[in-house]
Amino acid sequence: MSEIQTWTLVFVVLTFSAYIYIAYASRVNTTSGFYVASGGIPAPANGAAIAADWMSAASFISMAGIIGLAGNGYGGSVYLMGWTGGYVLLALLLAPYLRKFGKYTIPDFVGDRYSETARLIAVVAAIVVSFVYVAGQMAGVGLVFTRFLGVDTTLGVIIGMGIVFFYAVLGGMKGITWTQVAQYSVLIVAYLIPAFAVSAKVTGIAVPHIGFGSILDELNGLQADLGLGEYTAAFGSTNMLNMVLITASLMFGTAGLPHVIVRFYTAKSVRAARFSALWALFFISLLYTTAPSVAAFSKLQIIQDIEGTALSETPTWFNTWADVGLITQADGSPISDLAAETTLRYTDVLINNDIIVLASPEIGGLPAPIVGLVAAGGLAAALSTASGLLLVISSSVANDVYFKKINPQATEARQLLVGRIAMAGAIVVAGYLGINPPGFVAQVVALAFGLACASFFPVLVLGIFWKNCTAAGATAGMAVGLLTTMAYMLWTIDIYGNSDGIFGIAETGFGAVGMLINFAVTIAVSQFTTKPSPVMQELVEEIRYPGRTELVAKHAQGEL
Amino acid sequence: MDAQARKEYWRRNLRLMAVLLTIWALVSFGAGILFVEPLNNISMLGFPLGFWFAQQGSIITFVILIAVYVWRMDKLDAEFGIDEYEEEVHHS
Numbered sequence: 001m002s003e004i005q006t007w008t009l010v011f012v013v014l015t016f017s018a019y020i021y022i023a024y025a026s027r028v029n030t031t032s033g034f035y036v037a038s039g040g041i042p043a044p045a046n047g048a049a050i051a052a053d054w055m056s057a058a059s060f061i062s063m064a065g066i067i068g069l070a071g072n073g074y075g076g077s078v079y080l081m082g083w084t085g086g087y088v089l090l091a092l093l094l095a096p097y098l099r100k101f102g103k104y105t106i107p108d109f110v111g112d113r114y115s116e117t118a119r120l121i122a123v124v125a126a127i128v129v130s131f132v133y134v135a136g137q138m139a140g141v142g143l144v145f146t147r148f149l150g151v152d153t154t155l156g157v158i159i160g161m162g163i164v165f166f167y168a169v170l171g172g173m174k175g176i177t178w179t180q181v182a183q184y185s186v187l188i189v190a191y192l193i194p195a196f197a198v199s200a201k202v203t204g205i206a207v208p209h210i211g212f213g214s215i216l217d218e219l220n221g222l223q224a225d226l227g228l229g230e231y232t233a234a235f236g237s238t239n240m241l242n243m244v245l246i247t248a249s250l251m252f253g254t255a256g257l258p259h260v261i262v263r264f265y266t267a268k269s270v271r272a273a274r275f276s277a278l279w280a281l282f283f284i285s286l287l288y289t290t291a292p293s294v295a296a297f298s299k300l301q302i303i304q305d306i307e308g309t310a311l312s313e314t315p316t317w318f319n320t321w322a323d324v325g326l327i328t329q330a331d332g333s334p335i336s337d338l339a340a341e342t343t344l345r346y347t348d349v350l351i352n353n354d355i356i357v358l359a360s361p362e363i364g365g366l367p368a369p370i371v372g373l374v375a376a377g378g379l380a381a382a383l384s385t386a387s388g389l390l391l392v393i394s395s396s397v398a399n400d401v402y403f404k405k406i407n408p409q410a411t412e413a414r415q416l417l418v419g420r421i422a423m424a425g426a427i428v429v430a431g432y433l434g435i436n437p438p439g440f441v442a443q444v445v446a447l448a449f450g451l452a453c454a455s456f457f458p459v460l461v462l463g464i465f466w467k468n469c470t471a472a473g474a475t476a477g478m479a480v481g482l483l484t485t486m487a488y489m490l491w492t493i494d495i496y497g498n499s500d501g502i503f504g505i506a507e508t509g510f511g512a513v514g515m516l517i518n519f520a521v522t523i524a525v526s527q528f529t530t531k532p533s534p535v536m537q538e539l540v541e542e543i544r545y546p547g548r549t550e551l552v553a554k555h556a557q558g559e560l
Numbered sequence: 561m562d563a564q565a566r567k568e569y570w571r572r573n574l575r576l577m578a579v580l581l582t583i584w585a586l587v588s589f590g591a592g593i594l595f596v597e598p599l600n601n602i603s604m605l606g607f608p609l610g611f612w613f614a615q616q617g618s619i620i621t622f623v624i625l626i627a628v629y630v631w632r633m634d635k636l637d638a639e640f641g642i643d644e645y646e647e648e649v650h651h652s
Contacts, residue, residue, distance in 0.1 A: 067615075074596075077614035081588045084619045088584045091626045092577050096633075209616060213606030232611040234596040243593045251588075274633060278626045285619050292615040544570055545561065547642045 007372030008148040015186050015376045016163055019383075022182055023167030023175040031415050034172030035104040035395050036265045041177050043272045047279020049177040050263045052184035052380070053388035054280070055287060056133070057140025059083070060187055060381035064360075065353030068295030073223075073231035075238045076295065078246040082449075084281060084288050085247070086254025089457075091277035094255060095264040097464045099273035100543040100552060104265060105392070106258045106456065107400040112555075113463045113536070115471035121478050123400045125455050126258040127393055129448045131429070133259075134389040138434020140382040143354065147324060148375040154435050160383060161431040168387045168394075168427070169420050173266060176387045183380035188286055190377025191357070195290045198297050198364035212293035219300050226303070226346055231296065238506075245509030252515055253449030256456030259385075259392045270546035298356045301363050303346050312340045317362035326352040386430065394423035447489055450511025454481035458518040466526075467537045473526030481518030485511055561640060569640050576632050580625050587613060587621045 032038050041049070067076025103109055106126055111119025138157050145156025167175045195208045203211035220230040229236040235243065254260065263280075267273040305315050314322075321327045322335040328350045329335060335349075358378060361370045398419035403410055410418070455478050462469040462477075488510045492501040505513065532540070535555075542549045561569065591599060592614035599610030607616075637643075 074611055074614060077592060077611075080615055081592055081618050084622050085584065085588050088580070088622050088625050092580060092629055210605060213604075213612075216606050216608075216611075232600065232608045234600060234610065240593060244589055247588065247593065271634070271637070274630045278623075278630050281623050281626055285623050289616050289619050544573070545566065545642070546637060547561075 003368040004371045005149060007369045008375045009372075011372045011376035012149070012379065015182075015380060018182055019163060019167055019179045022178050023171045026174045026178045027170045028172050028174045029416070031412050031419070033174050034416055034419055035399065036262075037172070037174040037177050040268060041266045043267065043275035044279050045181050046177070046263065046267055046272070046276040048184040048283050049180035050260065050276060050280035051283035052180040052187065052384035053263060054260055054284060054385070055187065055381055056385035057137050057378065057382035059287065060191065061140055061143070061357055061378050062354050064291045064295040064298065065356035067292055068299040068356060069351060069353055072228060072237045073296075074234050075236060076292070078238070078243060078250065080288055080292060082247045082250025083254060084284060085251040087277060087281040087284070089251060089255040090260065091274060091281070093461055094261065094464070095273045095277050096270045096546060097543045098261060098460070099264050099267055100270050100546060102265070102552065104262075104399050105395050106261055106460075107396060109463070110459060110474070111400070111404070113540075114459075114474045118459070118471060118475045118478065119400065119404070121475065121482075122456070123396050125451070125482065126396050129257065129452055130259060130389040130392045131433070132448050134386050134393075134426075134430040135433035137382045137386040137389070138430050141379060142434055144358070144375050144378045144382070147358065148372070157431050157434045160379070160386070161427050164383055164387050164390065165424065165427050168390055169423050172419070173391055176391055177266060179387070180384045183384040184283060186380040187377040187384075188283070190373045190380070191287050192290060194361040194364065194366055194370055194374060195294050197366050197370070198360060199293065201364055202297055202300070208290055208293035208297070212296055215296060215300055219296055222300070222303050226307070228347075231299070239504070241503065242506045242509050245505060245512045249450045249453050249509050249511035252457045253453035253511055256452040256460065257449075258456070259388045262392060262395075294357060294360055298360050298363060302351065305363070306344050306349055307346045309344050310340075311335070311338055311342045311344060314344070317359050320362075321355050321359060326355050390423055390426050390430065393426040394419050397422035446508045447493075450485055450489065450508060450514065451482060453511040454485040454514025454518055457515055458522055462519070462522055464540065464543065467540045468526060468531055469522065470526040470529040470531060472529035473522045473524075476525045477518040477522030480521045481514045484517055485514030488514070565640060569636065572636055573633070576629065576636075580629055584622065584625055588618045592618050
């Protein structure tokens with residue numbers, strides 16, 4: 001076992017033990033504890049939990065690589081702005097009002113505010129979006145285990161499933177929330193330490209956010225020499241229209257994702273929900289403002305390490321990742337096919353986006369314990385997101401389908417049992433998808449945002465801000481928004497239709513257009529259909545004010 | 561709160577929202593994308609300004625926007641005498 005493996009093992013065992021201990025200490029036995037942690041989570045802790053829930057394997061492992069390599073610098077900004085800007089919408093337009101409404105899930109709000117048909121569409125959308133996501137997380141767990149501990153992917157995923165099973169089934173939302181607080185701490189430390197260390201080493205300025213600026217000239221020059229276009233130049237890889245639409249899809253999609261919205265129900269009060277959003281974005285911004293600097297530092301060092309180097313003299317990080325097939329020749333054939341005396345060119349080598357963060361401590365020449373810490377951070381990011389998504393699936397099945405549709409007389413103990421069984425079932429399916437990922441998973445994850453944005457966001461916002469938004473309007477809007485977006489995606493995505501689409505709009509950006517269609521249809525249909533009942537209109541009025549209201553409480557308890 | 565106070569509370573809430581969302585759109589879609597090229601001609605600490613807004617500035621602004629929202633809403637609540645918040649978790 002190498003030094004890096006030993007340190008990785010130490011960090012993995014330490015962090016996993018902490019998660020198990022926290023889960024055991026916060027086990028629950030009520031449905032409100034299981035679904036929303038009894039609404040008793042203080043705002044900073046809730047914020048950290050939302051941040052961990054939100055920042056998935058994609059944010060931690062892949063994002064810096066996507067910015068630096070795939071987006072060629074500026075192009076990756078869509079993810080930075082899109083995945084943070086959505087929180088402004090959440091904080092101002094949704095969180096306080098949904099908290100006041102006081103339910104467990106998004107389908108709950110949609111069903112109560114509109115109709116049973118609308119609830120059904122919402123349940124299906126929530127479950128599909130969550131499963132798509134969770135498969136990606138489990139695959140991330142497998143990647144970390146394979147690379148850092150040399151275990152088989154299958155075994156890695158099974159270990160991950162076991163851990164999630166233990167704390168999610170036992171502790172529900174309460175166990176998940178407190179575990180996520182711990183996971184956030186692990187992942188942010190693991191992300192920031194190497195970033196600060198590499199910045200100090202490369203630029204002499206320890207703060208990467210500032211050091212980042214001092215290498216841009218050099219990086220621009222290197223990229224221009226290689227014929228890649230400057231790193232900071234606008235619209236090199238994506239045109240202006242698509243930059244706007246993709247950013248918008250990610251922003252509005254973020255504000256419509258069920259596993260994020262549900263976290264505002266776990267806040268103590270309306271005021272705490274506002275503060276939770278603030279803490280969440282603050283914690284997220286620590287990673288998101290650092291990611292672009294990690295991308296730039298890594299890109300600079302990778303070009304310097306590779307360009308013009310003989311294959312026999314490549315650095316260790318290059319060799320280890322080439323061995324596992326994540327660095328290949330540009331046509332995908334293995335590096336080992338090349339003769340040892342070949343002189344490498346950056347443009348002849350294909351580097352997988354996912355290795356940038358995991359390899360950054362090695363690329364920067366940092367010691368083994370830090371490499372192990374980064375591995376533990378990657379696992380924390382993947383596991384925390386997986387558990388939040390699994391809870392959405394479990395509560396959708398147990399609350400929205402079983403309790404609301406199949407057996408409304410079910411006792412609390414019975415609902416809890418169904419919730420736990422649904423959770424266990426979801427973990428097994430997620431694990432299976434993680435071990436045998438369908439080829440299109442990576443693309444579908446990006447598309448999930450478009451779907452969430454085209455289906456949920458308009459219905460939630462109009463449901464809150466417009467008393468006369470009708471059930472028929474919302475149902476039609478959701479259905480049309482979802483269907484047009486899906487149809488456009490199938491039409492344009494490489495593996496299906498592979499068309500250029502309309503005005504060259506990328507499939508990942510179409511969600512924003514679908515959202516506008518949804519808004520238009522909902523508003524138009526609402527003009528001609530039965531207005532909501534007077535009680536419902538009064539209720540929508542009541543959720544605007546954060547104080548206690550009898551009407552809202554009665555409604556939420558099912559007395560109206 | 562009586563009907564008059566409610567109307568006033570909601571109106572001020574909406575106005576705050578409109579101001580903050582305008583800034584939100586200006587820094588991200590405006591400075592980060594639509595006007596990125598002219599802004600890139602200005603340099604700050606080595607960063608072309610448009611690029612900085614797209615990768616750092618917009619995120620920092622978002623955090624500040626929510627902070628201002630939370631702070632102003634707290635003040636608004638205090639002004640309208642809302643000191644008791646809904647704390648029940650409702651069962652459906």
